Amino acid sequence: MSKILDYVDERLSLGELRAFAAKKKVPLHRYSYWYYWGGISLFCFICQVVTGIMLLIYFKPGPEAYDSVRQITYDIHFGWLIRSAHNWSATIFLISVLIHMFSVFFMKAYRRPREFGWWSGILLLLLGLTFGFSGYLLPMDELSYFATKIGLATPEALPVLGKTIANLLRGGLEVSDVTVQRFFALHVVILPLLYLPLLGLHLWLVQKHGNAVPPSEEEKPEQERKSIPFFPNFLAKDLGMWLMTLNAIAIMASLFPPQLGKMGDPLSPAPVGIHPEWYFMSQFATLKVIGKLVPGFLGEAAGMTLFALGLILWVLIPFYDVKTKGGLVAKRATYFGIFVVTVLVLTTILGYVLA
Amino acid sequence: MSEELTNQKADEVEQEEGVSRRAFVKVAVGGVCLAYAGAIGYPVYRYLNSPVEKAQILAAVKDVTLDKANELPKGSAMMFKFGPYPALLIHHDDDQWVALNAVCTHLGCTVQYKKETGKIQCACHGGVYDAHTGENIGGPPPKPLTKYVVKVQKGSVLVSRAS
Numbered sequence A: 001m002s003k004i005l006d007y008v009d010e011r012l013s014l015g016e017l018r019a020f021a022a023k024k025k026v027p028l029h030r031y032s033y034w035y036y037w038g039g040i041s042l043f044c045f046i047c048q049v050v051t052g053i054m055l056l057i058y059f060k061p062g063p064e065a066y067d068s069v070r071q072i073t074y075d076i077h078f079g080w081l082i083r084s085a086h087n088w089s090a091t092i093f094l095i096s097v098l099i100h101m102f103s104v105f106f107m108k109a110y111r112r113p114r115e116f117g118w119w120s121g122i123l124l125l126l127l128g129l130t131f132g133f134s135g136y137l138l139p140m141d142e143l144s145y146f147a148t149k150i151g152l153a154t155p156e157a158l159p160v161l162g163k164t165i166a167n168l169l170r171g172g173l174e175v176s177d178v179t180v181q182r183f184f185a186l187h188v189v190i191l192p193l194l195y196l197p198l199l200g201l202h203l204w205l206v207q208k209h210g211n212a213v214p215p216s217e218e219e220k221p222e223q224e225r226k227s228i229p230f231f232p233n234f235l236a237k238d239l240g241m242w243l244m245t246l247n248a249i250a251i252m253a254s255l256f257p258p259q260l261g262k263m264g265d266p267l268s269p270a271p272v273g274i275h276p277e278w279y280f281m282s283q284f285a286t287l288k289v290i291g292k293l294v295p296g297f298l299g300e301a302a303g304m305t306l307f308a309l310g311l312i313l314w315v316l317i318p319f320y321d322v323k324t325k326g327g328l329v330a331k332r333a334t335y336f337g338i339f340v341v342t343v344l345v346l347t348t349i350l351g352y353v354l355a
Numbered sequence B: 001m002s003e004e005l006t007n008q009k010a011d012e013v014e015q016e017e018g019v020s021r022r023a024f025v026k027v028a029v030g031g032v033c034l035a036y037a038g039a040i041g042y043p044v045y046r047y048l049n050s051p052v053e054k055a056q057i058l059a060a061v062k063d064v065t066l067d068k069a070n071e072l073p074k075g076s077a078m079m080f081k082f083g084p085y086p087a088l089l090i091h092h093d094d095d096q097w098v099a100l101n102a103v104c105t106h107l108g109c110t111v112q113y114k115k116e117t118g119k120i121q122c123a124c125h126g127g128v129y130d131a132h133t134g135e136n137i138g139g140p141p142p143k144p145l146t147k148y149v150v151k152v153q154k155g156s157v158l159v160s161r162a163s
Helices: A002-012 A014-023 A032-057 A064-072 A078-104 A115-137 A144-157 A162-170 A177-209 A230-255 A278-293 A299-321 A329-355 B003-057
Strands: A025-028 A227-230 B063-067 B076-082 B087-089 B095-099 B111-112 B118-123 B129-131 B137-138 B147-151 B156-161
Touching: A002 A014, A014 A230, A025 A032, A025 A230, A032 A078, A032 A177, A032 A230, A064 A078, A064 A177, A078 A115, A078 A230, A078 A329, A078 B003, A115 A144, A115 A177, A115 A278, A115 A299, A144 A162, A144 A278, A162 A177, A227 A230, A227 B111, A278 A299, A278 A329, A299 A329, B063 B076, B087 B111, B087 B156
Parallel strands: none
Antiparallel strands: A025 A227, B063 B156, B076 B087, B087 B095, B095 B147, B111 B118, B118 B129, B129 B137, B147 B156
């Protein structure tokens, strides 16, 4: 056995990896709990890949999309469970990504030298949302059909290129089986090709710079700061969180499997009370409110401009909040974060009230 | 002295308990891992195996009725599906009707009836079968083709599994 290990070690230098794992430490303080959310997001992503590949075995893009999802949901053994797990793990993925992002924000982990971690993270979130949007159409039932119609009508409001972009994404002037085929390519090939290297960069940066500590911890002298070894202590805790996440996905997936509505039909009217998934609810409600205040195209454009501005500010925060000590600028950044969370939560609730 | 002995005993007991506790945890963790593997593995297996189960149900068919196959001219053959498998119905010049499984017993290619030679041939590796009995008479096939029972009736041909 040891001979085999030596053989492998000599060629792959596993010793270096072991040495790195032995040296790696994770800071221990009252906010350490928030460190788990990146790992939970990663675990959910792995679940997405695994269940996604399994759905790929039976899913047929194009005109047969609806029928193949009907078969997966009602004919094939445990197909409902695999589809449900894909659905629930997507939801838990986005929740944990959002918690991860805001915990990074409030711990001010975007500051030097971790700016690229922040930016790659935001890109990963945007790609994650695009995964959600493109995957939502694939069953091609009534809800997904109209959700995609509405979703693609939003970029259409953009000046100059809006219509062209929407038409290209749709593959026509109306959502059809051509759109399903495109969204399928996007969902299972293009997005993963973009996502995986970016995820690799994101994870590598975390290894390179280590876990960031919040300003309150930074102020403490070196000898007062505590930490635990990554291997095996933090890893064991991390795996414990993964197990809990797995259980949460399993419970939700078994108890609340998604059904399949009527087949998407361009000739039937949109169902009453149609609303997007929770992760697009905030934008949906904001557009609705702005649309009431400023009717027509202008309102739509104002809403889109607002989203774009918010996102740009969010991306640029490492340039604004550069001070390491908690001064006025740092406080303002925190208030901005609190404002963003409040707006997102309130508009999401509003979306459900209005729907 | 006796006190010393008791201490020693207590140590041993503790040690034994320690070992058994460790063993217990090992078994428990192993058991939980197995339970998880089963709880995930079983649905995944059934999910992947679904079409196999369907094909097995199909393969269990006893007979198949071929509409209008009674009109098949002498000296010609037609392909049909017996359950999931391709099969061959031949109407010989001597008015004999023969139905055979068309999957070559060598490596599973679909065989064909050659009118010129009056034999069944496999194009993949040159296997040859007798068109009346299904006997393997040339090339690599190790076994004869499975023969079905044919009953020509009015308006159709009934092919059934030989019991």
